Amino acid sequence: MKTEGVKKNMLILTACLLATLFLFLVVLFAAGGLFQTKTYLQPWDKTYAKNFKDPRIRLAAYGLLAANGHNMQPWIIKLDKKDAMTFYLFADPERMSLQADPEARQLMVTQGTFLDYVAVAGQSIGFSVSITLFPKGTYDENHLQHSMTVQPVAKIQLKKAAPKPSPLFNSIYIPDTNREAYQSKKLTAAQTLAIEALGDSQDVETHVYQDRKNVQTLGKIAMDSAEIEAQTKRVMDEAAAIFRANEYQKNQTRYGFSLEGQGTSGFKLYFMQGLITLFPFLNSDKASADLMIQSTRTALDHTPAYAMITTEENSRASQVKSGMIYSRLTLTAAHLGLAVQPVSQALEEYPEMHDPYQNIHHLYAPNGQTIQMLVRIGTPTKTVPQSMRRDIIDLIKH
Incomplete structure (x- = not known):
């Protein structure tokens, strides 16, 4: 009789645990926004x-x-x-x-x-x-x-x-930024020509680098500058202030960062959003910095090529023109079956970024040009979700 009682109690306990787990998952996915419309x-x-x-x-x-x-x-x-x-x-x-x-x-x-x-x-x-x-x-x-x-x-x-x-x-x-790993194959001659032909010869130029030396050099600059940004608290705080943790926040404030930007999608997205919503400490300053460094390193390790946009001068008009060329680059890349991701931290103009800024300009813009954009480019291994608008x-x- 005792054995039967123990078994019965174990079944009741198991049922209670499963019910609790189910209820927790419902609450978790609801907090993450599984049941909300993505306006x-x-x-x-x-x-x-x-x-x-x-x-x-x-x-x-x-x-x-x-x-x-x-x-x-x-x-x-x-x-x-x-x-x-x-x-x-x-x-x-x-x-x-x-x-x-x-x-x-x-x-x-x-x-x-x-x-x-x-x-x-x-x-x-x-x-x-x-x-x-x-x-x-x-x-x-x-x-x-x-x-x-x-x-x-x-x-x-x-x-x-x-x-x-x-x-x-x-x-x-098609989303303009894809932070996932890219295939190892290089751009074809036709793809390279199409990207480099986008520049305006009078002021804006576009270059593709995919030889081993330049890929390694630009990858190291991108990694070093990402680590500097991750360690610069006021810059990370600025980014944290515009992070939207769940569907409700994204619907209410339709700009800024979200987990989609890191390539998270499907049920994993709602699961992660639910965890961050219910347990905000999981998205601490250190966790965010570590995730940024880890994801950057993974992306750069799977990058076959880089593209760079430079301008002869750094006037406001030149900056706008470089943005027009950058849009044409993202659209052309998507049409060619390629993906891009900006890795332009080394081009940012705050004091902690002085050394990488000087280094990349010394190596790739020695005649006084300004590098306006640095992006990784290649054939994507995954599609990525669209971001808030x-x-x-x-x-x-x-």
Whole structure:
């Protein structure tokens, strides 16, 4: 009788444990957002831009999908009140990354990425797009943030035209950054030529490096600079402040970082988001720094090539132009079956990054050029999820 009682108690205990585990998993996945609608992905829907009759808003909705620093989406759109085919792009000074990007150079590159997506989309849906950079003059660098509010980055003028379908248009819907491992094979001669042909010979150049020596050199620079960033608390704190831990946060604040950016998807995404939501200490400063270093090392160890964008000068216009070329690079790479990931920490202009900045410019821009972007490039081994995007209406100011 005692044996039967023990067995019965064990069965009850096991059932209670399984029920508790099941309840915990339900709570965990719910906290991670498994049952929530991802409204932050609406702009990626191929019907989203078509909802707007105003061609300026429609094209801006395509621009919204462009690559941008820290996923801050720092764009402001102002519609011309007198001309229904003209609008202006402003940089949003409230979305500056003051610690990682104190000179606002990356912010200007990000303005260029938006403009090129608008140009590619315009051609495909039947508009010629004319872009004039800094139509009212460049910034007053002594009053930079205020100047951004009054000086547009670009004037965009549209004209109805016959659609010219471009294979790059479909690439707009492919995430611009893939942090996963790449295949070991090098770029083909045709792929290399297509990437290097993107540069503007007057000011902007694009280079591909895939010989062993340069891959090792650039990989070491990228790794060293990532470790410096991980150890620079104020820069990491800035990134932590825009980390969205779960679906609720991503829906409420549709910009910044999330686990998707690290390639996490599927049930693992909700599981990890649930853990971080319920146990925030798991996302401590040290854990974040360690994860960044580990993921960077893994990515760099599986990188067959690097691409670099340089400019003859470092003016605001040159920075914007380099962003336009960078967008064209990401779209071209996707069309060619390639993926890219920026590894540009060595190009950041805060004091702790001085040595890597000087080193990479000494080696790869010895004649006074400025390196605007450094990316790893190769054939991806995995696809990656799309990242948060704001509603385009939130970008429009009157």
